[in-house]
Amino acid sequence: MSKLPDIDKDFAKWYQEVIYQAELADQAPVRGCIVIRPYGCAVWEEIKTYLDGRIKKNGAQNAIFPLLIPESFLKREAEHVEGFAPEVAVVTYAGGKKLEEPLVIRPTSETIVHHMFARWIKSWRDLPLKINQWANVVRWELRPRAFLRTTEFFWQEGHTAHETKEEAHSQVLTMLDEYAKLAEDMLAIPVIKGPKTEAEKFPGGETTYCFEAIMYDGKALQMGTSHLLAQGFAKSFEIMFQNREGKNAYPYLTSWGVTTRLVGAIIATHGDNKGLIIPPNIAPIQVVIVPIYKKGSSSEEINKKAQELKSSLKKIRVEVDSDESKSPGAKFYKWELKGVPIRIEVGPRDIENNQAVVVDRIENKKEFVPFDKLNKFIADKLEELHKSLFDRALKRQKERWHQGEKLSDFGPDMDKKSYCYQTGWCGCPECEVKLQKYKGSVRCILKENKHKECFGCSKESKSDVFVAKAY
Numbered sequence: 419m420s421k422l423p424d425i426d427k428d429f430a431k432w433y434q435e436v437i438y439q440a441e442l443a444d445q446a447p448v449r450g451c452i453v454i455r456p457y458g459c460a461v462w463e464e465i466k467t468y469l470d471g472r473i474k475k476n477g478a479q480n481a482i483f484p485l486l487i488p489e490s491f492l493k494r495e496a497e498h499v500e501g502f503a504p505e506v507a508v509v510t511y512a513g514g515k516k517l518e519e520p521l522v523i524r525p526t527s528e529t530i531v532h533h534m535f536a537r538w539i540k541s542w543r544d545l546p547l548k549i550n551q552w553a554n555v556v557r558w559e560l561r562p563r564a565f566l567r568t569t570e571f572f573w574q575e576g577h578t579a580h581e582t583k584e585e586a587h588s589q590v591l592t593m594l595d596e597y598a599k600l601a602e603d604m605l606a607i608p609v610i611k612g613p614k615t616e617a618e619k620f621p622g623g624e625t626t627y628c629f630e631a632i633m634y635d636g637k638a639l640q641m642g643t644s645h646l647l648a649q650g651f652a653k654s655f656e657i658m659f660q661n662r663e664g665k666n667a668y669p670y671l672t673s674w675g676v677t678t679r680l681v682g683a684i685i686a687t688h689g690d691n692k693g694l695i696i697p698p699n700i701a702p703i704q705v706v707i708v709p710i711y712k713k714g715s716s717s718e719e720i721n722k723k724a725q726e727l728k729s730s731l732k733k734i735r736v737e738v739d740s741d742e743s744k745s746p747g748a749k750f751y752k753w754e755l756k757g758v759p760i761r762i763e764v765g766p767r768d769i770e771n772n773q774a775v776v777v778d779r780i781e782n783k784k785e786f787v788p789f790d791k792l793n794k795f796i797a798d799k800l801e802e803l804h805k806s807l808f809d810r811a812l813k814r815q816k817e818r819w820h821q822g823e824k825l826s827d828f829g830p831d832m833d834k835k836s837y838c839y840q841t842g843w844c845g846c847p848e849c850e851v852k853l854q855k856y857k858g859s860v861r862c863i864l865k866e867n868k869h870k871e872c873f874g875c876s877k878e879s880k881s882d883v884f885v886a887k888a889y
């Protein structure tokens with residue numbers, strides 16, 4: 419294994435290398451696709467298990483919709499088809515002949531879900547209807563990057579229908595908050611929430627809310643979205659129900675999703691020159707125990723102790739690396755690369771002294787802990803490490819975050835130094851596109867209104883916006 423590229427000198431190269439070396443994913447034969455290997459899959463599964471529970475708690479049920487959608491479905495919503503057309507893959511030939519109607523591989527499932535909603539929703543008693551699916555989707559990607567941008571990716575997509583707009587809006591915000599909680603409490607990534615601009619919203623929807631984070635290299639990453647679709651799709655797909663007054667009405671719809679991109683966010687937020695750091699709450703392996711064998715003493719006894727320690731660590735995900743063909747140094751290197759939060763070393767002298775050596779992945783601090791205090795010590799340490807990771811990411815975010823007045827002044831620093839800016843905006847798309855000159859974009863609209871004037875013209879600012887270069 420070659421040494422990782424320096425994270426501060428060539429972040430893009432480091433990012434790519436660490437994914438291969440830590441065995442999160444590998445290249446696939448089709449450009450833009452990746453193979454997610456068991457370790458990467460295990461990280462995603464931890465996220466999935468947590469989020470699936472939250473989604474169900476929120477009243478949604480899981481369902482599975484088909485991968486193939488009639489092309490005509492996509493065309494029913496004009497903005498939707500226009501937004502997705504450049505990324506859609508179409509099946510025109512199957513079963514040995516040309517198809518009468520081409521089928522698209524879902525880029526997202528609104529159209530097929532709404533087609534079914536029209537069959538399932540008849541009365542206000544059928545509402546709210548809340549469906550979620552865990553699935554893969556395809557959006558042709560011209561600038562792929564493992565996990566962050568791939569042609570095929572995995573996600574959950576929630577779809578709901580409500581009697582009133584207020585209820586739909588509240589659903590959208592509830593999910594946005596759930597996602598932010600996932601990012602902060604599980605992934606240790608501080609986020610910035612807010613609505614997207616008209617130009618950046620979901621095609622066919624009314625308002626898109628997003629949550630964004632700032633990565634190690636200063637670029638913003640949209641980590642997920644929650645859309646108020648309102649009634650546009652309901653009208654296109656003729657979803658109608660009898661309301662409480664006995665009249666026909668269209669429901670208000672929402673959709674919301676997060677993807678395997680979250681794994682990319684973890685890599686690009688917490689990593690360092692030794693490799694990944696997986697946040698403790700979603701680490702598939704939270705603790706690795708490395709037995710230290712000494713010449714002249716039996717490895718059997720040490721392995722037995724290691725297994726004993728493993729079973730003493732209740733509710734903690736532990737792996738014992740008892741591969742006797744590898745040196746402790748080689749094992750330390752491997753588990754640091756994979757970002758396991760805590761390493762426990764146990765050798766003959768430790769057994770004599772009734773203690774283990776505990777080393778954390780962030781500070782590399784060594785501590786000696788008596789065996790009978792290990793369980794509590796590790797549980798506390800995992801919590802402490804989560805907090806350290808979060809605080810460190812928040813500190814970096816604050817260092818990157820600047821107040822900007824005029825684009826002509828802050829634009830060059832946004833481009834060259836990857837600084838992020840809070841600035842004023844008049845709300846015009848003409849000013850929004852000016853950001854492209856410095857490779858920036860409006861990531862989201864902020865609640866604050868500190869800045870009097872627009873960054874791009876002399877008009878009054880309607881609200882502050884968060885602008886940055888983005889993935």
Ligand SMILES: [Zn+2]
Nearest residue numbers: 844849872875
């Ligand atoms: Zn302006």
